[in-house]
Amino acid sequence: MMNKAVGKVIKRLREERGLSQEQLGFETKLHRTYISQLERGLKSPTLNTLATITKVLNISMTEFMKLVENENN
């Protein structure tokens, strides 16, 4: 399922960068609880929101979607 895979990839990249949910929330101006919901696959972000997150995580949207689609396979 798309949301689960998106959440897993956000969480993995966040941890690889050594960021807490709180720090990612601060950098993206999104609430920590929203970050948590995304990571658990409970929400589907808009592309705008995802663009903000991938910018902070320093990955292109294309590379991000590649990771999500690999997760789904």
Add this chain to the structure above:
Amino acid sequence: MMNKAVGKVIKRLREERGLSQEQLGFETKLHRTYISQLERGLKSPTLNTLATITKVLNISMTEFMKLVENENN
């Protein structure tokens, strides 16, 4: 801007497939006016919505994002 590029790419792919906004709306179960708003860059779709659209347009999310990022460059 992300939404503009997303809209352009949806419109281009839809037209390449010979679909009207109405037909794409029917296939995706989205309202034709919402398709129109997306194509004009007035809305940012959620990833779930985009996944539904790209499925009907027969393109992977990764390939879709590549087109969007090329549009932005």
